[in-house]
Amino acid sequence: MKKLLLLGAFALLGGMAQAQEGFRLGGHVGAPLGDASDAASVTIGIDAAYMWHITKGLDIGATTGYSHFFGKDNVDDFGFVPIAASGKYTFSKVPLFVGLDLGAAISTRDYINSGLYVAPRVGYQMKNIELYLGFQTISSKYKDHGPYWYDNGRHNFGAVNFGVNFFLK
Template structure:
């Protein structure tokens, strides 16, 4: 009986070692993905589509820190009212399990690019950028992340320029691919 218990204990330790070895090669991860969304609140933009690029280091198996950037194109309601956001942000992720639900956020600065004016008939200058916030929740496995997000660049106290509300926010969904970089 004692030999069976020792065999089970030995097999358990070997299995745990193999499982941790499989997750240990995912300590440093490059993430690439795409996202899309609808503008909220409605204002000068109607929708967005973008690409994400980030680097993540798993500080613990359930918590990741890193840096994030990308390019998000906002489609204006006017033909001349398109603009883009290029974020430079810190990445925070919480993974309760190796596969399943996760939550996180990107926090930083969002650079706004495009036409210098809010629209073609305005003399109001577009802001250069502001505080960038992108909370997200989703599902992850070893290779993929599927998520929903809220993305916003806060351009002022009220988010307004003159009398026109300037909208640089979306609610949307995205998908990302994880590329392991090793330990």
């Protein structure tokens, strides 16, 4: 009997956990900032996350995606694939939220190293959609590959983004 009750409790808790988690898919478009603005004119990207509901208003999860920077003035396009932890807090009285992604960004070009990825955002929460304004920055090393940077120093590849995410249940 104890085993049956224990099995039932695990099934109930597992069902509750399943009902509170889900996928978030979306995209963003933005204006490059910092060192990226020297070499790129615009950025677009896709975002994917799996979020767990921790407590009222707080979701924690893992996120990935791809941000593509379109090169200008004979600079090749470049991009980053983030692999990060994601957190989001939705306010109870108003449909607004704040969020933060923190992790690593893998470079798609061999002359740009992978680096630290930080992406805070604020947004408007609807039932299955969120609209947000965010900032992303990748702190990385650039490997002396002109035409803009002729050193092996640290650079910040950032952007201000407007995005939309859809929740899949």
